[in-house]
């Protein structure tokens with residue numbers, strides 16, 4: 234059988250190839266012979282075998298870009314289209330939990346009732362699929378860094394100025410020389426379709442509406458080209474890069490991105506191995522038959538450990554400083570390291586002629602007890618001034634920060650301390666998981682409104698007027714671990730309230 238034959242295959246014929254020895258699957262109406270690919274599948278063979286001889290589209294879509302199968306399988310394995318009417322429908326079992334979740338989703342509050350970014354998280358937790366919540370919300374080990382990322386901003390206080398004319402405030406700024414309506418960008422987060430069928434396109438569209446920059450992840454669920462094609466003509470996008478052990482693949486990705494107009498390459502350097510995100514691991518993204526795991530892995534990767542592990546086995550742990558000259562030789566895009574966590578590495582990046590660094594701990598998902606980006610910012614500003622005479626924000630070498638930014642006051646604090654801009658991740662994921670693109674629009678609107686008001690209140694009519702003297706960060710590096718089960722806290726203070734679901738009439 235070959236792709237050149239015009240005849241459509243019947244569902245019955247496909248159904249006969251339902252074993253490890255001969256395994257065909259249907260994805261988007263096309264039949265593929267994946268027998269030889271079974272052991273190479275980054276997510277393991279078991280999940281493919283579950284759909285052997287059947288339509289795997291529903292399982293495939295949230296995790297893979299549409300072109301993943303065509304680029305990974307040689308053309309002779311593309312067996313051609315299937316007669317749609319002859320394909321047996323894959324029975325989708327809706328569990329009681331799923332029914333309850335769908336009912337909760339119907340009762341989610343309208344966007345008018347969402348007042349801040351925390352509201353999105355609170356609602357998303359209740360209405361999004363459990364697997365997606367586990368992957369998005371999880372962080373490494375005891376999730377101490379996850380909490381610290383936001384808590385660190387609570388240790389910075391304002392020193393506002395008064396009697397300044399703030400009739401008009403201008404939030405606009407630039408990142409790597411590109412205009413942005415405010416000093417934030419949407420950072421790279423993988424697997425957008427777990428939370429919403431349009432995946433990362435929700436972010437692309439909202440970024441266009443609000444004139445902010447989107448960083449496209451290597452592991453997006455939509456294809457890279459789809460995301461770029463959905464951008465408006467002059468919309469600026471960056472690319473986050475996980476470096477593949479096979480450098481030819483990396484070269485192809487980088488050069489294709491440059492050709493498509495990507496304006497900055499953010500090389501992730503904090504993930505030589507993916508952190509243990511136990512909430513995600515407990516979901517067992519794949520089945521847990523150990524013999525199958527061994528068979529499927531065969532390359533030292535345990536495929537049973539959540540979405541993160543399932544998709545990331547290609548990342549090169551051997552990546553090092555000497556690789557940077559190779560990147561410079563294959564692209565003219567500005568190079569930025571994403572995941573720098575101390576001034577020594579920021580200085581090295583500067584000395585190697587890079588365009589900047591993102592001071593980030595990957596949203597607390599990698600090394601637990603890594604310090605927050607905002608804390609690292611302060612030491613970088615001090616040391617890069619001391620060692621190289623640099624001042625910040627700096628047009629030639631950008632210090633960007635991400636992790637735990639949930640309020641415009643957080644952004645203002647980072648800018649005051651020398652950041653060019655901050656990246657925001659989870660809040661946008663939660664916004665689109667619950668409300669699609671309109672959710673992301675609303676999240677950006679909330680940030681813009683908070684920003685405008687707070688600039689007035691600190692006495693800064695433009696971004697340049699936000700200066701270090703406007704914050705007191707003297708306590709920033711006191712590492713106080715907040716314990717969520719702290720009874721004193723919970724009994725002494727009333728918890729913050731959130732937008733709530735409408736009343737559910739039926740008993741669930």
Ligand SMILES: Cc1cc2nc3c(=O)[nH]c(=O)nc-3n(C[C@H](O)[C@H](O)[C@H](O)COP(=O)(O)O)c2cc1C
Pocket residue numbers: 368369370382420421422423450451452473501571593594595596597598635636637638656657658659660662
């Ligand atoms: C669900 C999720 C997926 C992520 N995927 C990636 C990724 O593929 N590559 C990467 O460099 N960083 C990734 N990150 C890290 C983010 O780029 C960013 O550093 C982090 O989300 C910032 O913290 P915040 O979520 O508190 O805003 C991911 C974060 C989350 C929450």
